[in-house]
Every structure is written in structure tokens, then in C-alpha cells.
Amino acid sequence: MTLKYKTLVTAVLAVIAVYFLIPVYWLIVAYTKSSADLFGSFGLWFSHPSPIANLKTLFSYQHGIYLRWTLNSVLYAGVGSAAATLLAAAAGYGMAKFRFTGRKTAFNLILAGVLIPSTALTLPLYLLLSQFDMANSYWALLLPSMVSPFGVYLCRIYAAAAVPDELMEAARLDGAGEFRVFATVGLRIMTPALVTIFLFQFVGIWNNYFLPLIMLSDPHLFPITLGLTTWQSFASRDPILYQLTVGGAFVSVIPLMIMMVILQRFWKTGITQGSVKE
Known part of the structure; x- marks a missing residue:
């Protein structure tokens, strides 16, 4: 297996990995945002992160x-x-x-x-x-x-x-x-x-x-x-x-x-x- 072929295979696998990991990354980022920031900020980056507060609200909502x-x-x-x-x-x-x-x-x-x-x-x-x-x-x-x-x-x-x-x-x-x-x-x-x-x-x-x-x-x-x-x-x-x-x-x-x-x-x-x- 030539170096060029190995590089191509590695690049293809990396693209596939990114494709599958982006939704997971988005979920982690979205979890740290407020309801307003979910729609008012860039979806793939953090904005006023408050994961602890969100977690408390999640487990306290509706008793x-x-x-x-x-x-x-x-x-x-x-x-x-x-x-x-x-x-x-x-x-x-x-x-x-x-x-x-x-x-x-x-x-x-x-x-x-x-x-x-x-x-x-x-x-x-x-x-x-x-x-x-x-x-x-x-x-x-x-x-x-x-x-x-x-x-x-x-x-x-x-x-x-x-x-x-x-x-x-x-x-x-x-x-x-x-x-x-x-x-x-x-x-x-x-x-x-x-x-x-x-x-x-x-x-x-x-x-x-x-x-x-x-x-x-x-x-x-x-x-x-x-x-x-x-x-x-x-x-x-x-x-x-x-x-x-x-x-x-x-x-x-x-x-x-x-x-x-x-x-x-x-x-x-x-x-x-x-x-x-x-």
C-alpha cells in the first residue's frame, strides 16, 4: 500500500468521522446555551455557557x-x-x-x-x-x-x-x-x-x-x-x-x-x- 493511498484513505475516514461527530458536538454546545442563544447565536460555538444552571433547571422543571x-x-x-x-x-x-x-x-x-x-x-x-x-x-x-x-x-x-x-x-x-x-x-x-x-x-x-x-x-x-x-x-x-x-x-x-x-x-x-x- 503506497503512501498516497494511505493518505487518501485516512482523509476519507477523517471526513466520515467529522460527519458523525458534528451532531454530537452541536448537542454539547447547544446544551450549554439559553433558549434565546439557541436561535440567536452561531450553532457550532459557545455563547454565554451555563451548563450547571441548565442542568439544575432541567431536573427541577415541573417538580x-x-x-x-x-x-x-x-x-x-x-x-x-x-x-x-x-x-x-x-x-x-x-x-x-x-x-x-x-x-x-x-x-x-x-x-x-x-x-x-x-x-x-x-x-x-x-x-x-x-x-x-x-x-x-x-x-x-x-x-x-x-x-x-x-x-x-x-x-x-x-x-x-x-x-x-x-x-x-x-x-x-x-x-x-x-x-x-x-x-x-x-x-x-x-x-x-x-x-x-x-x-x-x-x-x-x-x-x-x-x-x-x-x-x-x-x-x-x-x-x-x-x-x-x-x-x-x-x-x-x-x-x-x-x-x-x-x-x-x-x-x-x-x-x-x-x-x-x-x-x-x-x-x-x-x-x-x-x-x-x-
């Missing part, structure tokens, strides 16, 4: 409703992704390591579930949960979030390639039951895949907007996504909501950034390991 939305998002994303990961691990492990009638049919149905857009299932889910008086409740978001067809698919592929049958048989000979074999052998070996599923599911639930929009009507149950959209819809009447919406969007991405930094080594491993059987 601290944004903090409630944040806790709701943590509950929905944390509990939903953890439950979805465990259920996907159990289902994928069972399909990979046990032979039973209808196994291929069940796996094909799961593959079909991966291809169906989640938005297409929102209205049927609302009608179903309404029959059980679960609409406009925490369960209305938690129950759908606990299902991850992609997670089952990934766990099935990963378990088939990475969990040795010999190791499972050795555990059985030592007196371990099937549940203990799964908990002590399967889950430990499948950790990279489980972290991958947890991360994908957490980000998906955290950023989900359409499902809360259909399911919830009580503002105290809103996640951050729906709450900020509500603020934005009233910003023309109360201009301070423009700044609060921008500030809330900035704060909402911080947990995702922290998770990406902490889990990225597991995430990278989880994508590649198990894809090729030795």
Missing part, C-alpha cells in the same frame, strides 16, 4: 419530572434487557443442545420474528395488553421488552458453536442436573454473546419511542424519549422547553456512552466468537 422519566427509562431498559437476555440464553441454549419435536419449526418462527419490524407489532400488543388491563402501566413496556428474537437466534448459534458437548457431559457425570449445567457451564461460556444481546436490547429499549407512545398516557410513566417529545410539542408556547429538550437529549445519551465504553470489549468479542465452529 423534577425529567428525573422521573430517567428512572423510568432505567427501569424499562435495565429490567427488560436483563430479562430478555436470560430468556434468550435459555431458549437458544435449549435449541442448540437438545433434540425435541418441532425444534426446527420453532427456530424458523424465531427467524421470522427477527424480520418483522417491531412497529408492526405495537398495535396488536396494545390490544392484547388492554384485555388484561395492563395498558398505561409499567408492564405495558416491560413485557414486550423481555422478548428478543434476535437474542434467541444469536444464543442458538453461539451455544451450538462455543459450548462443547463433552464439557456438558462431564458436568452431568459429576452429578449436575440440566439446570445446573446451563447455569454453571452454558452461561459462563456464552457470556460474550449475552453481553452483546444485553447491550443491543438496552439501547433499543432506551431509544424506543413508538411503543411508549401507544401504550402510555400517564406522564409519570413516560420514558425519556416520549417525555422529551412532549416537551418539544409545547415549546412554541413555552420557549424554555427548547433548551430543556436539548439538554435532556444530551443527558439521555450519557448512560449509553458509559455502557458502550464499559462493554465494548465484550461486545466486539460477542460478535465474532461463536460465528465459526472450530
Whole structure:
């Protein structure tokens, strides 16, 4: 590879990096501004920055409703992704390591579930949960979030390639039951895949907007996504909501950034390991 070619590739990658980082930079700059400065100053530079004051206003507005939305998002994303990961691990492990009638049919149905857009299932889910008086409740978001067809698919592929049958048989000979074999052998070996599923599911639930929009009507149950959209819809009447919406969007991405930094080594491993059987 010539020096000229390396320089060209580096320049192209630098342009792409700037393209993706400019919105993040704008969000940071806009977070420090007042509502007036958002529209009366240059968008890509600071103007009378007051990040601490903006943060206090964000968490005190409407008796601290944004903090409630944040806790709701943590509950929905944390509990939903953890439950979805465990259920996907159990289902994928069972399909990979046990032979039973209808196994291929069940796996094909799961593959079909991966291809169906989640938005297409929102209205049927609302009608179903309404029959059980679960609409406009925490369960209305938690129950759908606990299902991850992609997670089952990934766990099935990963378990088939990475969990040795010999190791499972050795555990059985030592007196371990099937549940203990799964908990002590399967889950430990499948950790990279489980972290991958947890991360994908957490980000998906955290950023989900359409499902809360259909399911919830009580503002105290809103996640951050729906709450900020509500603020934005009233910003023309109360201009301070423009700044609060921008500030809330900035704060909402911080947990995702922290998770990406902490889990990225597991995430990278989880994508590649198990894809090729030795």
C-alpha cells in the first residue's frame, strides 16, 4: 500500500468521522446555551455557557419530572434487557443442545420474528395488553421488552458453536442436573454473546419511542424519549422547553456512552466468537 493511498484513505475516514461527530458536538454546545442563544447565536460555538444552571433547571422543571422519566427509562431498559437476555440464553441454549419435536419449526418462527419490524407489532400488543388491563402501566413496556428474537437466534448459534458437548457431559457425570449445567457451564461460556444481546436490547429499549407512545398516557410513566417529545410539542408556547429538550437529549445519551465504553470489549468479542465452529 503506497503512501498516497494511505493518505487518501485516512482523509476519507477523517471526513466520515467529522460527519458523525458534528451532531454530537452541536448537542454539547447547544446544551450549554439559553433558549434565546439557541436561535440567536452561531450553532457550532459557545455563547454565554451555563451548563450547571441548565442542568439544575432541567431536573427541577415541573417538580423534577425529567428525573422521573430517567428512572423510568432505567427501569424499562435495565429490567427488560436483563430479562430478555436470560430468556434468550435459555431458549437458544435449549435449541442448540437438545433434540425435541418441532425444534426446527420453532427456530424458523424465531427467524421470522427477527424480520418483522417491531412497529408492526405495537398495535396488536396494545390490544392484547388492554384485555388484561395492563395498558398505561409499567408492564405495558416491560413485557414486550423481555422478548428478543434476535437474542434467541444469536444464543442458538453461539451455544451450538462455543459450548462443547463433552464439557456438558462431564458436568452431568459429576452429578449436575440440566439446570445446573446451563447455569454453571452454558452461561459462563456464552457470556460474550449475552453481553452483546444485553447491550443491543438496552439501547433499543432506551431509544424506543413508538411503543411508549401507544401504550402510555400517564406522564409519570413516560420514558425519556416520549417525555422529551412532549416537551418539544409545547415549546412554541413555552420557549424554555427548547433548551430543556436539548439538554435532556444530551443527558439521555450519557448512560449509553458509559455502557458502550464499559462493554465494548465484550461486545466486539460477542460478535465474532461463536460465528465459526472450530
